[in-house]
Amino acid sequence: MYIDGLARIEVQEKEKAEAERIAKAAAKEKEQKVIDGAIQEALETYKQENAPASKKSKASGKKAAASASTSSDLESKVNWSKANSREITIFYPGQTSIEWILNGRDHGGARPFTKGGDRCVTCHDKETADMGAKIVTGEVAEETPIAGKRGSIPVTVDTTYDAEYLYMRFSWADGDHVPVPFVDGGKMDPKNPMKLAVMFANDNVEYADRAGCWGTCHHDAKNMPDAPDAATLAGSEFAKQINLEDGVTKYLKESRTKIEVKGRRGKKKGGWDKLKSEDELKALMGEKAYMDIVRYKSGEAIVEDGHISADRNMAGGQGADFDAKLKNGTWSVIMKRKLVSDKQGDISIAKDGLYNFGFAIHD
Known part of the structure; x- marks a missing residue:
């Protein structure tokens, strides 16, 4: 009976761990969607507020976007869900x-x-x-x-x-x-x-x-x-x-x-x-x-x-x-x-x- 009881406990623990993993993954997916949306909104705002008026402003805008690309590439462009x-x-x-x-x-x-x-x-x-x-x-x-x-x-x-x-x-x-x-x-x-x-x-x-x-x-x-x-x-x-x-x-x-x-x-x-x-x-x-x-x-x-x-x-x-x-x-x-x-x-x-x-x- 001890072995049978231990087996049941192990199954219950595995089921609980799997449920927690699924819940955590769902929460992370929801959180990531919020983050992605906020980033996209910020980028759209940036584009509107910094519309290029001349060739000079186009060049400076390109440079700014490049310098900020590293973190956005690794965080927001990966499908973490x-x-x-x-x-x-x-x-x-x-x-x-x-x-x-x-x-x-x-x-x-x-x-x-x-x-x-x-x-x-x-x-x-x-x-x-x-x-x-x-x-x-x-x-x-x-x-x-x-x-x-x-x-x-x-x-x-x-x-x-x-x-x-x-x-x-x-x-x-x-x-x-x-x-x-x-x-x-x-x-x-x-x-x-x-x-x-x-x-x-x-x-x-x-x-x-x-x-x-x-x-x-x-x-x-x-x-x-x-x-x-x-x-x-x-x-x-x-x-x-x-x-x-x-x-x-x-x-x-x-x-x-x-x-x-x-x-x-x-x-x-x-x-x-x-x-x-x-x-x-x-x-x-x-x-x-x-x-x-x-x-x-x-x-x-x-x-x-x-x-x-x-x-x-x-x-x-x-x-x-x-x-x-x-x-x-x-x-x-x-x-x-x-x-x-x-x-x-x-x-x-x-x-x-x-x-x-x-x-x-x-x-």
Whole structure:
């Protein structure tokens, strides 16, 4: 009877979630129609009030319209009513590396993750807010708690596409800045109060199907428990092959000969210094065994497009267009990205394909 009752509850929860999704989509469609109407009315008013009286005024009017086209193109010209929408609660990860996830002493779900192929959301989808609160306060996996920082952010993600482009809209409530205790001045990136990173990968990257971009986060990366000191990095034979100038960056397990998970007998977890040969690393790129990363920096309005394999390289991709607005305490960030790219480090997206996706907000 318990199993039957549990099954009924699960069905009810799924039906409730689907009803909420449909209601939210309908509300968004209604809201978008109001916005589109207001924009159209404003454009008509603008045209009437700024009718060209001479060749000179025609030229100046054209210039003004061009300078204002970026935001209207991304927001109003996309048919968001057909978009798939989901609320995803992201959380502060602290120092929970991929090694932490794989180690049963740290993470009780390590065996189902590695042996059963369970995804992180299989167990944790409904408890991410609680997890974030525990980590950000130092109860779990954080040596330097950040007093007053929120542990999670509910984010609405809307996704759609046309013949050429993928469109993604991320919306969330802005939060007050909380000084970080382990950085001078309390700000890790003073020029950019918000950064949004979006990542794609195929199944050639192990764990991408279960943990998204978590496979790039290691116990020996910068600001992590087993991060090597500057002298060790400067004297490393790998300093000429990968970027170690500002510490160990994100990297993939596939680019190393070995990853230390358990840390027994004093061993450092991770594998920053177990780099494969250059030929092996080139082969990985040819197999598209990398993670495509696109990042938007709000303060500088800069878009970076690179990839993560042996290290994090924030250049070389095809790029993307972003439209970011902070209005009435809510961020709305839209990304417009070509589906197909011929740039190394990019993941091309076929309309009938299935891809692994992750995103992170740095505030």
